[in-house]
Amino acid sequence: MSLELILFLILALVAIATAIGMLFSHNAVYSALFLVLNFVTVAVFYLLLGAPFIAMAQITVYAGAIMVLFLFVIMLLGAERLPDTRVLPWQRPLAIGLAFVLAVESVYLLVTKARPVGDILPPEATVNAVENLRMLGTTLFRYYLLPFEVTSILLLVAMVGAIVLTRKEKGEQK
């Protein structure tokens, strides 16, 4: 039982707990906050896996921007609580059941069929963040330039789309 393993298990537990918390929380703000925590945990995982830039990006973009956006909208819409009306009573048990089956199936599949890949090396091997960043940048702009440009356009589109979608006629508040 090495240190990484223990760390991993603890972090895994946290991740799962926060995910479940997000799921079952009645208050949407609580759910968002749980999710932020989940993202942070995942960022730590990234660090453990030797991807510092991604970890930072995760925190910055996901936890910092996206979730904030979520919180803005939750506040905006006043959707903290929703009445608990039952429309499809069979949905919940069935969904849980099926999801459980899926989980079991995937684990099983993985355990029995997956090829041994190897272990994760300790982070010392690629711990140099600058080095990691430099290599990331090189690879990005050398081999993945087109996706990069397309993604930029995608972001542009998203921005324009968001503005267009929420543009209102005069007289109404945004």
Next chain:
Amino acid sequence: MFLSEATPSGFFFLAPWLVFLPVIGLLINIIFGGRFSEKVIGTVASLASGAAFVVSVLLAWSVAAGHGGAVSVPFAEWIHIGGLELDWTFRVDSLSTTMMLVVSGVGTLIHIYAIGYMHEDVRFKNDPGRFRRFFVFLNLFIAMMMILVSGDSYLMLFVGWEGVGLCSFLLIGFWYEMDTLARPSWANSNAAKKAFVTNRVGDFGFLIAGFIMFWAFGSFQFDEVFEAAHSVAPGVIVAITLFMLVGVAGKSAQIPLYVWLPDAMAGPTPVSALIHAATMVTAGVYLVTRSAELYMLVPQAQYIVAMTGAITALFAATIAVGQYDIKKVLAYSTISQLGFMVAAVGMGAFVAGMFHLVTHAFFKALLFLSAGSVILGLERGHHHAAHGHHDDHGKGKKGKRKEEHHEEEHHEVFDPGDMRNMGGLRKTMPVTFWLYMIGTLALAGIFPFAGFWSKDEILLDASLHYPTVYVLLSIAAFFTAFYMGRQIWMVFFGEARHEAAAHAEESKPIITVPLMVLAALSLLGGALNLPFEGFHNLGHWLEYTLHEVEALPLDLKVAGISTVLALTAILISWLIYGRNPLKAGQIDPLKRPLGFLFTGMENKWFVDEGYFAVIINPFKKLSQFLADVVDWRFWHDFVHDTIIAGTYNWFSNIALNVYADQKGIDAFANWLGDATQSLSGAMRKVQNGFVRSYALSVLLGVVLIVGYLILK
């Protein structure tokens, strides 16, 4: 000019023209007649008939030149089926040429007469356009009669037989929409129908005879039949001859099929003269004469024929006594004289029969045509009396001029043929009177007119071989003279009983000249066969064909008895009708003394009524029954409508429509639609609009795929 006997030459090749010259005549009149004047139409027709007469003369000369041998002139192949060969062949021998001469000769004279007669008749009946049709029919008749007498086989004879029956129908019903008094009526067409139907009964007998003949001999041809007749059982010949007698009874107006001939007087007078006195009715006599060889083989049949003729002669003569219509008297007289002829040929006296046929043609045609002249005279007189001094109808003016006949102005119904309207015509129509006298004397059998010689020969033969026939015929001869005398006194002597008779006018020459020719023939016709040695001209002539001719010398006893009978009859008639001429409206002087007998004579012994009661009315009832009950109610209503249509309706409506279609197919189709609807209704619930459930189905799919991957 005399040619050898071995190769028949001469004018025999002209034989087909006998038939085709009248045909050409009628075709010309049909096609171009619309543009011709009446004179031209009549001339064309008369020329056609006259040309046929010329051909007959040439043929007769050829026969004489060939020493009387019979010549067959093949003309056309008709029926050739397998071994059966029936051809149209002309037979020119002494017997057929005799008939040809009579038919075409008397026929031509009547054609000429008819030009004048019909000119006036169509104007009296207000239909000048019908003039052409008359002459077309007359020519057709001549053609058909020629086919009859010139045929070489019973088949061709029958063709002509039927043809003249048709022409008789057409001509009797010439004024088909009216009766004899020109009133709209079915009478004339009924008379024509009666003639046709009664003849048909006779034809039926002839046909049966023909069938037996063909079955027994295999041929219709005269020579072949006569040859084969000697080698079959006599019963067959009896059957053939007796059935032929039925045909003769129909065509030659013997008992029991004579009833059509008096009604046939509905036709115009030339028709009565030509067809019902001189030619068509003699076809039966010709038939028996032609079949002489057959009849000579079976004396029993001969006896029946002779008795039929004799009884008919007497029967008809009694009816003639009670008739008032001038033409009806002559009609019954014709029947009676035909009885003489049939009796003669029945007894085997074929020459006598043919002789009487020829002389009768002369004087009966003369009498009929003169009667026609009398009728026309009365019509003219009637018009003069009605129109006062309206003198548009002149005598003998032909040409186109409009004549206005206002028949409607004559308010009374005037019968120009009724002898009770006549009287005193001797003074107003002298020519007609003398011609009529000649005819009467010839008919009554007074020396030296033609009728005396021919009738006398028949009586002589009867007295020798058939006494019963002799007695019957003598009594008939007595009545003949009596009713003819009665007619003469009533028509020509005394005072006019009607204003029409008072104003009667003589007929035009075109009418009287043919009559004069006939009168001459009636006077001199006896020369044809005088019963003196060396003068049996007709006998010798017919001997070529008949082979067995008994040439009898004059028997003064028989001649004397017949003359006395005739003169006595005329005297008695003078006593009754001539001495005290009838006044207008007076009933017949015989009525009271004879009582019911006279009523019987007047009403033709009610024979027609008997036929109606026994045959015609039951037949009508039967046909009514068949039509109404059997055909309409049973067959049509029940079988067709109820059963067939009903079944079909049931089938199509109930079985197919309701059960098969509605309950079966429709139900299925509807079920299909309903099922689809309910199925879709059920399946529609999947699309409940909730995104979550859709996502659930996606998850389900993923689970299944992953599970599949596990299991693989």
Next chain:
Amino acid sequence: MVPVEYYIILSAILFTIGVTGVLIRRNALIIFMSIELMLNAANLAIVAFSSALKSFSGQIFVFFVIAVAAAEVAVGLALIVEIFKSKHSIDVDQMSSLKG
């Protein structure tokens, strides 16, 4: 030394939780957040493999995923706002007008 399988199992569990969230919750925003969770689970798996296989492509890929996720969130939330403006609710069960 953590075997890759552990990371993958964790990723699977997180993914399943995300799926459950999509299916169970009626709040559109929560559903959206569950979708983000699913994306994250996938990212985790990719990075884990990238590290195990010593390949940089995985990290690049995650980089792009994060970028796209950001864009997607932006547009998606704009849409949810729009829907809220017309329906005055973000309960997905009320958006069932396309029901058959």
